[in-house]
Amino acid sequence: MIVEQLVDKKYRNDIQGIRVLGAFIILIFHIWFNRVSGGVDVFFVVSGYLMASVLVTDYLNHGFESVLCFWARIAKRIIPSTITILIVTVVAGYFILPPTLIEPFLEEVISVLFHVENIKLILNSVDYLAREFPPSPVQQFWALSVQVQFYFLLPFILLPSLRVSQATNSLNFLFFVLFTLILSSFCYSLYLTSIEPSTAYFHPLTRAWEFFSGVFLFFLIKKIKLKSRVSGLFSIVGIVLLLCAALLVSPDLNYPGYVATIPVCAAILLILSGTYEQLYVNKLLATPWFSKMGSYSFTIYLWHWPVLVFYREINGGKEASLLGGLLIISASLVLAFLTSEYVEKPLKSIDKSKWKLVGVSSVAVSCSTAFFCWWLLIDYRSLQNEVYNSIDSKVVATDWSPEYVNIATTIDDNYANITRKQLLAVRWNRPKSIREGCQQRPTISDLIICEYGNLNSDRVLMLVGSSHAAQWMYPIEQLAIEYGFKLKVMTKSGCPFGALQNSGNSCSQWNKQVIEKLIEDKPSLLIVNATLTSSVSKEFVPQEWVEQWKLVSSEGIKIIGIRDNPRRLEDLTTCISRNIQNYNLVCRLDSSDLLDNDVLLEHALENVIDTSSYFCSDGVCPPIISNFIVLRDKHHINELYVRHISHEIQQKIKSFYPELF
Incomplete structure (x- = not known):
């Protein structure tokens, strides 16, 4: 046979x-x-x-x-x-x-x-x-x-x-x-x-x-x-x-x-x-x-x-x-x-007669190990739920300062008392739109549009781009609520407003749909990222973004750009955990290696919010500012820190277009 x-x-x-x-x-x-x-x-x-x-x-x-x-x-x-x-x-x-x-x-x-x-x-x-x-x-x-x-x-x-x-x-x-x-x-x-x-x-x-x-x-x-x-x-x-x-x-x-x-x-x-x-x-x-x-x-x-x-x-x-x-x-x-x-x-x-016992024992040990890990996870899950349930109430806490505190006072050798709970919680301090699932996945090109503020208003603010745009949602949403705007958020993971050469076909298709939506809605104001930072090279303005801005501006749409925050090679909370006794020295960044002020001198956008002073001072970008861990990973801003500086962001937006506010 x-x-x-x-x-x-x-x-x-x-x-x-x-x-x-x-x-x-x-x-x-x-x-x-x-x-x-x-x-x-x-x-x-x-x-x-x-x-x-x-x-x-x-x-x-x-x-x-x-x-x-x-x-x-x-x-x-x-x-x-x-x-x-x-x-x-x-x-x-x-x-x-x-x-x-x-x-x-x-x-x-x-x-x-x-x-x-x-x-x-x-x-x-x-x-x-x-x-x-x-x-x-x-x-x-x-x-x-x-x-x-x-x-x-x-x-x-x-x-x-x-x-x-x-x-x-x-x-x-x-x-x-x-x-x-x-x-x-x-x-x-x-x-x-x-x-x-x-x-x-x-x-x-x-x-x-x-x-x-x-x-x-x-x-x-x-x-x-x-x-x-x-x-x-x-x-x-x-x-x-x-x-x-x-x-x-x-x-x-x-x-x-x-x-x-x-x-x-x-x-x-x-x-x-x-x-x-x-x-x-x-x-x-x-x-x-x-x-x-x-x-x-x-x-x-x-x-x-x-x-x-x-x-x-x-x-x-x-x-x-x-x-x-x-x-x-x-x-x-x-x-x-x-x-x-x-x-x-x-x-x-x-x-062989004892293999049934060995098999049962192996399954029992596997299940016991899984249960033990699940039991340990309960503490982390409860913390996540606590963060999600309390994050929106923290803006009214009595110890909350709505005004910007000069970060120069935090760049020294004095170390904040960082607790385990703070380190664990910071990764869950995400913008509302992301917490609610209002951000498209990297491989999908369909638009996800979420609305906030005054949902019945004819006046529209739009926040568009990647997760680096989404992280600025809080101050913009507060403006929408205060001044009667409808805020539309359209963001996609890893996909900026203006697809780059390495962004992939999904990002390009998504951007085409965004442009069509912008032209259709004619928002009162469009807010996007103005620069792109990197953990290994200096900040720059992609030409693809410039072309997209020109296209939108030709339709009579007002644009405000927000300068990108510095990015790290290593997750910040991990760096702090590894160096809890000297994190201010080990986990700080040199702003001259990452940020480039020259990009703002002849920027394609007339109105750009320079956020560099919120993250760096005298050439140093500290890991913790005013007792806030600045980033929740390598390059996304801690939502609580965004709220801490939101008043400044709102003031700058209003100063560019006072007629809207």
Whole structure:
């Protein structure tokens, strides 16, 4: 029978070596280069190849009951080490991570326990504001989540196809199914990577073709006969491709997309080259050291990330040095060895009759860990609700000063008594429009229009742009209420008024609709961002914005621009948490590196509100002003600080167009 011929009882030590290559490439490029390397793609191809072999063997031994056998094998291999790594990481993370990072960390731990970490990261990538926080110590589990999802799906695709193959004594139908899946997934990967790469990176459908390539290779490999020279050439080309994927692929390229074909092809060539006669590279990969390390490879991958994250936290967020990186790798190897020797191996040796007890115990520990994390999250959730429920009442508090306080008095070595509650609450201090869901997602071009103020008024104020426009909503809404305007807010995450070259098609389409709406409504006043700041370069005025302003002005619409606030490389609350004793020195910014006063001298807009004095004085931009943490992440202003300076903003708006007020 044709299916029986697929079973190969020869153990491929060199495949373990391929897994080692993938693991160490990941470690090296995560630790010292902080970018994608293609190592995970190698894992996916190898997993597809090996799991096809396991499933075919189980199918021949147990028929369709092999589904349960297959899943039991996977659970036996994955659950013990996963729970062990998670428990250690949760305990260490609770004591090492800044309090501002505990909540998203615990949320991800729960996602990992249910093998949906990649879905959680997709949701975070869609949530523009959630992107501002550094990766959690369990983010690496996204790859395991994708693998588990593939393992769950594989029997439902493979077993019916194998049944057809047995009936027809041909693999043609199976090849057709696999080829269709590979092509469909690859095309979807190209599409999604082009429009939303951050989502595509974690999406199971963009990665499915990599797994199914390994599955396809398993069934195809028996039909391929390679000469020695060709095998040797394939192994060398495979290594070269793997190194090219790691060394030459620019981090600016969207991933996975077509770029992922490089490490995938590398893995395929390396597997092919060692099928019949192992030469050169494959002999090296099959040596005892590589074979032994291969059994630890994925555990090494799972351990290296929390070790790296905790190393950075202990060192104040700094990247690892050469020595530090070697320590991280050494620690990962030791932890992987201990996990294998004292968790995985003892469980493998347990009698089959006791595996039901082990399974029940594993589920119980997983659920207990999830419950513990959920219990810890209650405190954070209650704080979020408290912030949301009280933020609108704080403007009338007796200790609230509606007038601007000169920030020069705060730029010294005196430190405000910053509490844990303040640090945790500041991330939720968002504008009303964002809290109410009135901001379009990055990938969607449809307009979301929210109205505030006097809803029956014919006089209209419009606030348009990205989240950097939305953060100025409060003072504008108060003007609308006081002077009888209707305020219309149209904002979109990551999309300014005037789409930039790198803004994407969604932003361009959204801007076209905004222009049409502006021309239709003819607002009394349009308020937009006037400049664009960056954490790595000086402030400037994009030409695309200027063209858009000219277009709107030609329709007789009055415009006021608000100068952008300074941006940071690091989340501010995290910086303060890491440096609570000297945050004024460590977390301050040099305004000369970020702001450029020359952009205001010949600005295309006649009326621009210069906000720089609200954030910087004498060349320094302090992290805390008048006891307010200025930013709630890397570059969005704390809503309470906006309210603190709102009186000044309102006065400047009225001074530009007194006839409207």
